[in-house]
Amino acid sequence: MNFQQKLLGFSNLTIVFVQLICTLLWFLPFFFNKEPNTTVSITFLGNSIIEYSSLTASLIQYVFVSSVGFIINFILEKLKLIPLHNRFFYICFLFVFSITSYAQFFNTTTVSFFLLLIALYNLLLMFQSEAVFRAFNSILLLCIATLFNIEYIWFIPLFWIAFIQLKAFTKNTFFATIFGIITFGVAVFLTAYITNTLTIVENYFTIKSISFFDFNALNFSTFDIVSFIVFLLFLFYYISTCFVNRYKESNILYAYYSFFILLVFFVFILYIINSFFYKEICLPIISLMTFFATFYYNFKQNKYSNILLSIFFALGVLYRIIFLLT
16 A cells, blocks of 8 residues: 555545644644744624634634535535545645644634535535525625624625526526525514614615725735645646546536636635625635646646655655744
């Protein structure tokens, strides 16, 4: 059994070993006394509703990411987007999170991200059954996510485009999404009216609260910029592979990957035009990179993919250590 087979999930011992490595990388800041001194909070309509320590937030996020990784891995197997009995996605998913400091604390971003994942799951199943019901669910979940992060409102038009890509756009599915938006709006209005918080809701959903082309909030070091460029190069390589690989043989799978590619560019554009969204958009980008890395490695297995994977893991560990020491 070679290194590649072990990483693909045929060795439980290897998965345990990688899990331990990821756990160590995840909690290194607390060993180096580099953890944030501020508290972490969950915000709702722009106001903090729960606050807790950074250690608590990190522990919750670790359990959350590990659980979500397994769930997504199972869903990808069920949709036949990756080979069966394959844990490579989970390994990549946990590893990329364990080296990304911005994504290691359970907060408002995590809540919105989880709602986005459920919406994506409903979206990907639209072509199979209950398209109208799933269209309603996906848009309603995105609307609920906006209560935690207003920027998630931009995913709604993206999902409409996805309906077309996945050949699920009909009069019924479109009106189902409109009904989902109306349902959300009525529920929020009635709740705000009863609780006398209409002013808070109105101020929160004012379009002016979404800033564009204001980069004053960004504070990246040279090391962060270089790391981000390397990240984009890997991501571009994985995406380009999707276009030339064997999934062109299947129309629905090709549609799936076309949508994921569109989603990558969409979140990257949001990242560029809205500097205040850079931490919020971090989780979707991480997940997409993990997805494409898994796709590439599963279906283009050769010595070059082993080398590329080794470089990627080595750079990840190096990034984590240097980030903590600087």
